[in-house]
Amino acid sequence: MSGHNRKQIEKCRTFGIISHPDAGKTTLTEKLLLFGGAIQMAGAVKSRKVERKATSDWMDIEQERGISVTTSVMKFSYRDFEINLLDTPGHRDFSEDTYRVLTAVDSAIMVIDSAKGVEAQTEKLMEVCRMRNTPIITFINKLDRDGLPPLDVIADIEEKLQIECTPFSWPIGMGKNFKGVYNLYRKELQLFTASRQSRERSGTTINDLSDPRLDELLGSQADELREDIDLLEGAANPFEPAQFLNGGQSPVFFGSAVNNFGVKELLDAFVENAPCPGPRETTTREILPGEEPFSGFVFKIQANMNPAHRDRIAFLRICSGKFTRGMKVIHHRVGKEITLANATIFMAQGRTNVEEAYPGDIIGIHNHGTIKIGDTFSSKEPLKFTGIPNFAPKLFRRVILKNPMKSKQLQNGLTQLAEEGAVQVFRPRLGSGYILGAVGELQFEVTMARLKNEYRVDAIYEPVELADARWINCDERKKLDQFISKNQAGIFLDAEDCLTYLAPSQWHIGYVMEQWPEITFTKIREYV
Ligand code: G4P
Secondary structure (H helix, E strand, C coil): CCHHHHHHHHCEEEEEEEECCCCCHHHHHHHHHHHCCCHHHHHHHHHHHHHHHHCCCHHHHHHHHHHHHHHHEEEEEECCEEEEEECCCCCCCCCHHHHHHCCCCCEEEEEEECCCECCHHHHHHHHHHHHCCCCEEEEEECCCCCCCCHHHHHHHHHHHHCCEEEECEEEECCHHHCCEEEECCCCEEEECCCCCCCCCCCCEECCCCCCCHHHHHHCCHHHHHHHHHHHHHHHCCCCCHHHHHCCCEEEEEECEHHHCECHHHHHHHHHHHCCCCCCEEECCCEECCCCCCCEEEEEEEEECCCHHHCCEEEEEEEEECCEECCEEEEECCCCEEEEECCCEECCCCCCCCCCEECCCCEEEEEECCCCCCCCEEECCCCCCECCCEEECCCEEEEEEECCHHHHHHHHHHHHHHHHHCCCEEEEECCCCCEEEEECCCHHHHHHHHHHHHHHCCCEEEEECCCCEEEEEECCCHHHHHHHHHHCHHHEEECCCCCEEEEECCHHHHHHHHHHCCCCEEECEEECC
């Protein structure tokens, strides 16, 4: 590895934010970008969210595409670190993309609303983080409002998410009585002032909690803090970097994103402790980021502004080597060499003429539908990165074609949309028709609108009594055949011809799993 590359890798942090809607992800993103000096971008994040909320039909989604390409990867620099923040779509546009983005990050920040504790969407996203043991830093937000006692929030995280918490800071009061936080590692007291504008506050170093300045600054709450810290010293887990790096322990910060309070401490701890790009598994061997040859995988595909041209951008995470504009790489699934001439390189604010990108960076490759999610590109060796999965959908619709003459177009459209990861497509093993599967409602809307606009297909949805899916397999062919013949109505093939069992309820899944112990039922499936 050249010395230059090593420095680029060590100083890179690629992460995503996981949270339940309304916990404060957008607000925190804005504040983080402010620290990176990307002030204009900060406004853009909020206004984009407003647009998303207002999004009601296809035209709006369409207009939004241009914006969402640029906000899919927000790159900023902080201290001497280069940070890639990958957007994890969350509200109406929650989709499989949200999950898959997490396969391209090296760490995550989890935002929890202090009044709500762990909520459903956070639990789902955490499941995905656990697949790769992604290190997670926790930010407990909205301390300026009355919430749950801090120890209860921590207990909730530990119990529901099965991750050990280690507080880095501790709050003093909450709501109207919120005085600030005490940083347990820096021994620094940060006093809270409500302000949506300010960017930084200097703290007071208080090494010894018996210091009378604490009483001057906090009044009667000084003793409360002393008691809390006393309790923590006996009960809290000390920070163990190795455990954090394998996803077993999460440093916890308290603050108020909207008041930009506690955000700088979070960001400092993040750049100092979160990992730089590491090794990645392929079907043949592990790839180290410092290896000279270029390699990377596609984790997201986005239809671009001009649907008539079927113009797509494939988001590729670089895993090794250096990307330079115009370089030639091999697209292994189709065995073709392509020149990466018009790739989009996401740049930190204020940077121009960047022509290179490094491991941990994301580049956007323009194409007309030749690239699939999960595809690997590399400069030499044939490779296939693993760990870019399909996730079992929870929502289902049957597609009914209004004009039977268009069945070829419908098939083409669905194949293409499935390859992009826009929606999952299932065909009954016996019989005909299509069932679509998704994890977010908006996926259905987008699919229908795109079938109409791009493939001239006029179709409607019909509700189906399906609630869950599992990919099925068995070493013993005979057993599998038996299972199939006994459960015909639930057996489907997905877009890559993999056998899937679709069930009307979760209870059914549990039941058949019990009845058929020889069959493996999986919630995720790797792209082939
Ligand atoms: P999300 O992206 O996770 O969905 O959450 P977002 O940042 O949009 O925040 C959701 C709401 O919570 C927003 O209020 C936001 O202002 C508020 N919020 C975020 N951080 C804090 C905090 O530290 N304290 C308090 N009290 N509120 C916070 P909104 O009413 O939807 O928007 P706005 O009118 O405030 O802009």
